[in-house]
Amino acid sequence: MEIIVTYGPWFIGLALLAGLYMTWGVGANDLANAMGTSVGAGALSVKQAIVIAAVFEFAGAVLAGGSVTSTIRKGIIDPSGLEANPEYLVYGMLAALLSAGFWLMIASSKGWPVSTTHSIIGALVGFGIVGIGVSSVQWGQIGSIVASWIISPLVGGTLAFGLMHSIRALILNKEDPFEAARKWGPYYIFLVGFIIALVTITKGLKHLDITISSFNALLLSIGVGVLTALVGGTMLRRAKRDLEAEKDFRFASVEKVFAPMMIFTACAMAFAHGSNDVANGIGPLAAIVSIVGSGGEILQESALPIWVLLVGGLGIVIGLVTMGYRVMLTVGEKITELTPTRGFCAELAAASTVVLASGTGLPVSTTHILVGAVMGVGLSRGVGALDLKMIGRIVTSWIITLPVAGLVAAILFFVFRAIFG
Amino acid sequence: MKTTNPLSRLFGPNPFSLLKSHMRVVIACASKMSGLFEAVMANDSAVVERIQKEIFALEAEADAIKKDVRKHLPRTILLPVNRSDLIDLLNMQDKIANTTQDIAGLVVERHMDVPAGIRADLMPFVDDCLRVCHQAATIIEELDELLETGFSGPEAKSVSDMIDQLNLMEDTSDESGMAILRALFKYEDELNPVSVMFWYRLIEWIGDTADHAEAVGERLLLMIDNR
Numbered sequence: 001m002e003i004i005v006t007y008g009p010w011f012i013g014l015a016l017l018a019g020l021y022m023t024w025g026v027g028a029n030d031l032a033n034a035m036g037t038s039v040g041a042g043a044l045s046v047k048q049a050i051v052i053a054a055v056f057e058f059a060g061a062v063l064a065g066g067s068v069t070s071t072i073r074k075g076i077i078d079p080s081g082l083e084a085n086p087e088y089l090v091y092g093m094l095a096a097l098l099s100a101g102f103w104l105m106i107a108s109s110k111g112w113p114v115s116t117t118h119s120i121i122g123a124l125v126g127f128g129i130v131g132i133g134v135s136s137v138q139w140g141q142i143g144s145i146v147a148s149w150i151i152s153p154l155v156g157g158t159l160a161f162g163l164m165h166s167i168r169a170l171i172l173n174k175e176d177p178f179e180a181a182r183k184w185g186p187y188y189i190f191l192v193g194f195i196i197a198l199v200t201i202t203k204g205l206k207h208l209d210i211t212i213s214s215f216n217a218l219l220l221s222i223g224v225g226v227l228t229a230l231v232g233g234t235m236l237r238r239a240k241r242d243l244e245a246e247k248d249f250r251f252a253s254v255e256k257v258f259a260p261m262m263i264f265t266a267c268a269m270a271f272a273h274g275s276n277d278v279a280n281g282i283g284p285l286a287a288i289v290s291i292v293g294s295g296g297e298i299l300q301e302s303a304l305p306i307w308v309l310l311v312g313g314l315g316i317v318i319g320l321v322t323m324g325y326r327v328m329l330t331v332g333e334k335i336t337e338l339t340p341t342r343g344f345c346a347e348l349a350a351a352s353t354v355v356l357a358s359g360t361g362l363p364v365s366t367t368h369i370l371v372g373a374v375m376g377v378g379l380s381r382g383v384g385a386l387d388l389k390m391i392g393r394i395v396t397s398w399i400i401t402l403p404v405a406g407l408v409a410a411i412l413f414f415v416f417r418a419i420f421g
Numbered sequence: 422m423k424t425t426n427p428l429s430r431l432f433g434p435n436p437f438s439l440l441k442s443h444m445r446v447v448i449a450c451a452s453k454m455s456g457l458f459e460a461v462m463a464n465d466s467a468v469v470e471r472i473q474k475e476i477f478a479l480e481a482e483a484d485a486i487k488k489d490v491r492k493h494l495p496r497t498i499l500l501p502v503n504r505s506d507l508i509d510l511l512n513m514q515d516k517i518a519n520t521t522q523d524i525a526g527l528v529v530e531r532h533m534d535v536p537a538g539i540r541a542d543l544m545p546f547v548d549d550c551l552r553v554c555h556q557a558a559t560i561i562e563e564l565d566e567l568l569e570t571g572f573s574g575p576e577a578k579s580v581s582d583m584i585d586q587l588n589l590m591e592d593t594s595d596e597s598g599m600a601i602l603r604a605l606f607k608y609e610d611e612l613n614p615v616s617v618m619f620w621y622r623l624i625e626w627i628g629d630t631a632d633h634a635e636a637v638g639e640r641l642l643l644m645i646d647n648r
Contacts, residue, residue, distance in 0.1 A: 033428050113427035164571070173574030250576075251569045334429035341569070371427055381501035381571040384435030388497045390427060 003087040007420055008292040011090050015288040018097035019308075020315040022281035025104045026116050027319025029327060030277055031057060033367050034269045034350075036331025041343045043262035046325050046332075052263070053270045053320055058313040060274025060358075061282075062306075064204030067361035068276050069304060071141070072283025075361065076121060077128035078136050079298045086296040087420065088413075092131045093284035095412035096123035100280070103405045113394050115365035118401045120280045121145060126406025131413045148362040149398065152353055153372025159349035160376030167341055168380075171254065178241050181257040186233040188344070192264045193228030195352045196271055197221040203359025204275065228264060235260040251341075258340030265347035272354035273366045274316075280363065282312035338374070342382050346373040368394055434493050436500065436507060437564040443486040443511065444637075447518045448558040450479035451551060451630055454521060458547050461528055462535050469529060476525040483518040487511055501568060502644040510640040514561070516633040517554055524626050531619060538608035539620070542601040546624070549594035550631040556587045557634035560641060567645070577645045584638040591635040598628045 004011070035049045044052065079089050100119035107114035121142070128137040167188075174180040198221035201212055212220065236257055245252035286308045291298055338346065350366065350373040357364040371390060378386040453476045460468035490511055494504060527533065535543060560583050563576070570576040601624055609617045 036428065168571055168574065172570045173576070175575070249569075250566045331429050335432050337432045337435055339569075367427055371431060374428070374431060375499070378499050378501070381573075382568070383432070383499075383501065384437050384568060385433035385493070386499040387431055387433050388499050390431045394427065 003420055004090065004292060004296040007087075011094070011288055011292055014094055015090075015097065015285045016311060018094060018101060019281045019285035019311060020318075021101045022097055022104075022116065022120070023278065023312045023315025024319040024322075025101060025108075026277050026281060027053075027057075027316035028323035029104075029108060029319075030116060030365075030367055031270065031273050031316060031320060032324035032327035033331060034273050034347075034370060035266055035324075036328040037335065037338055037343045037347055037370070038262045038266035038269075039328045040332030040335045040338060041259060041262050041340045043259045043340065044266055046328050049266065049328055050317075050320050050325065052267055053324075054313070054317045056267045056270035057274035057278070057316055058309075060271035060276075060355075061278035061309055061312060062274075063208070064200045064271070064275035064355060064358050065278050065309075066204060066206075066208065066304065068279035068358050068363050069283045069286060071145075071361045071363060072120065072124070072279050073287045075141050076124045076138060077132060078138055079132070081132050081136055082298060086291055086298045088131055088417070089298055090288050090291055091413050091416035091420070092124075092127035092409070093287045095127050095409045095416060096120060097281070097284045098412055099123040099126070099405050099409035102408060103401065107397065107401070112397045112400075113367070113390070114397045114401050115368060116277060116280045117363045117365045118149070118398050119405045120284070121363060122402035122405035123409035124284075125402070126409040127413050129406070130410035145362055148357060148364055149368070152357055152362075152364045152369050153375075155356075156350045156353040156369040156373040157376030157379070159352060160345045160373040161380045163345040163349055164342070164377050164380040164382050167345065172251065172341070177251060178253040178257065181254045182236055182239065185236045185257055185261055186229040188348070189232035189236075189261055189264050190225040190229035192225075192268050192348055192351075194221050194225030195348075196268050196355055197224035199352075199355045199359045200271075200275070232261065232264055235263075255340045258344050261344050262340050262347065265344055265351060268351035268355075269347050269366075269370075272351040272358065274313075275358035276354050276364060277366055278309070278312040278316065281315060282308050285311065337384055338377075342374075342377045345382075346370065346377050349373040349376065433498055435568075436490060436494060437568055439486060439490045439493070440507075440511060440514070441561055441564055443483055443490065444514050444558050444561040446479055446483040446486060447514050448554060450476055450483060450518045451521045451554045453479070454524065454547055454627070454630070455544075455551060457525060457528065458543060461533060462540065462543065464534070466532070473525040473529045476521055480518045480522040483515060487515050501572065503647055506640060506644050506647065510637060510644070513633055513636045513640055514557075517557075517630050517637075520626055520629045520633060524623065524630075527619065527623060527626070533619065533623065534616075536605070536608055536612055536616075536620070538611075539601050539604045542597070542604050546594070546597040546601045547627060549590070549597040550627055550634075553587065553590045553594050553631040553634040556583070556590055557637040560584060560587065560638060572645050581642060581645060584642050587635060587638040591631050594628065594631040598624060 031053055035053050038044045039046055039049050082088050100123045103119050104114060104116060125137055170184050171177055171180040201217040201220055239257045241253045242256060286304050289308055350370040353369050354364060354366050377383055453472050457472045460472060500507060560580060563580050566576050567580060605620055
């Protein structure tokens with residue numbers, strides 16, 4: 001107990017730095033990957049993408065991020081064996097944050113497609129085994145998280161596959177695809193608003209102690225959907241048929257209708273990302289703040305302080321502004337193959353999958369799900385060529401990430417214990 | 422911190438755009454045949470040689486694109502069509518340019534004087550064969566649209582109609598080919614036997630360009646049907 005009281009400000013300061021570093025990495029890589037699609041499709045400029053990302057990322061973290069943050073804080077390891085030494089939990093959470101951040105730095109310098117989610121989970125498990133004991137790790141929960149890492153990209157892929165086919169049936173294969181796009185576009189925009197709102201309201205808001213009946217939730221979601229569709233509808237009506245471009249590519253005008261639709265999926269992606277990935281950085285930070293704040297109590301139920309969320313949001317925006325914009329530009333340049341119709345399907349599918357995972361408290365990887373969704377578009381015969389070696393690289397990167405992040409976290413835990421006692 | 426970019430590394434170069442650029446070079450190459458045979462008819466060896474050089478250069482350019490496409494098609498790539506159908510299509514396109522090159526080579530190396538008896542039939546035959554090649558090139562321009570619609574629906578239907586037209590055009594070129602062969606047969610006793618042999622070969626090769634163009638359509642139809 002005395003250690004917590006003596007070094008409390010130190011712990012919080014260190015956790016703050018480590019948390020900022022993690023969220024900075026998340027903003028620089030993960031979020032930028034997610035937003036780059038819309039930038040590449042020409043729907044958004046990089047500046048607009050940064051503004052949208054900042055607003056919706058934060059909204060996602062606040063409105064729908066509670067479940068995942070709580071999973072990271074107390075769902076992975078059971079700290080009940082540490083009542084006598086609450087400082088161990090502080091060391092462990094710090095070690096996990098630093099280890100995940102350290103591993104991300106190494107992996108991204110090598111260009112490995114490593115996920116922040118996998119790093120932090122691996123690190124937490126590593127600390128749990130060494131610092132508390134094998135039985136403190138909630139293996140059942142870990143099992144479902146690992147399963148979700150396999151299932152979520154498949155779900156994203158299936159949704160994208162279905163969406164692509166529906167766009168073909170309703171729009172591209174029609175006599176006048178441009179008119180069909182203007183007619184059905186608002187319905188697709190409705191879907192974006194409706195799905196995100198529905199999952200957020202039914203699953204996310206309970207962490208803010210707001211309860212809404214299922215019926216009202218449905219009504220409210222439909223309302224949000226209609227509102228987005230109305231806003232989107234006015235934007236779509238401004239799209240003009242481009243006969244000159246149609247000579248070269250018959251679907252040029254249809255793509256012009258879909259370009260503004262990708263603004264909505266970009267918002268959804270940022271929201272979804274905020275609801276899931278911000279937790280990687282602020283979950284451990286929140287745990288440390290609550291232990292120090294209570295003078296060493298580890299089992300109390302405390303709400304997530306809003307300033308912790310703000311730190312997470314800040315880190316992500318700094319990451320985007322300092323490095324993420326470059327990632328967005330490269331992603332945008334390199335994936336011109338992802339035209340607005342294809343990008344729309346991939347992003348809507350990915351955002352829906354991520355938000356659904358967030359609602360159930362499962363920490364997943366947004367980037368991997370987006371890769372899965374793009375594969376789904378590819379399997380519907382919609383993309384020129386996709387490199388399947390990417391799947392292998394992703395699988396390898398997680399098989400390596402879990403033990404490495406865990407091992408480093410375990411070592412750091414002992415280092416902290418040696419320093420602070 | 423450097424960046425990981427799994428998304429941008431996911432996309433390979435679009436093979437259909439490459440097929441289109443290849444076909445554009447191939448059709449530029451084959452189209453030279455028209456000027457080539459006009460110069461042969463006019464006995465203008467300077468022009469014949471100039472056009473021969475142009476044809477050889479275009480054929481080399483097509484070859485380079487072909488190699489580039491094949492380099493970008495490793496087995497680990499997910500394509501919307503059968504990989505071997507795609508490579509077959511590319512090879513068929515390339516054969517049009519190769520055959521044009523053979524034709525140009527022959528008329529230059531072995532000063533081919535046009536016998537009086539087939540003068541009237543030669544240009545119509547060449548034009549008919551080129552019409553088939555142009556139709557094949559027009560069809561290949563539709564590849565982006567086919568990809569957008571996943572090789573299905575009205576777009577696939579309209580391409581398969583264009584392929585039907587292609588086959589009809591090839592039938593017409595066959596008829597012109599028979600006409601010129603009949604003319605040559607009628608006069609062959611009056612001509613140098615070696616020249617006759619080479620003319621038979623040349624006529625066969627000119628006809629081959631149309632055959633290869635028709636095969637391009639057949640391969641594309643396979644891609645559309647193989648769903």
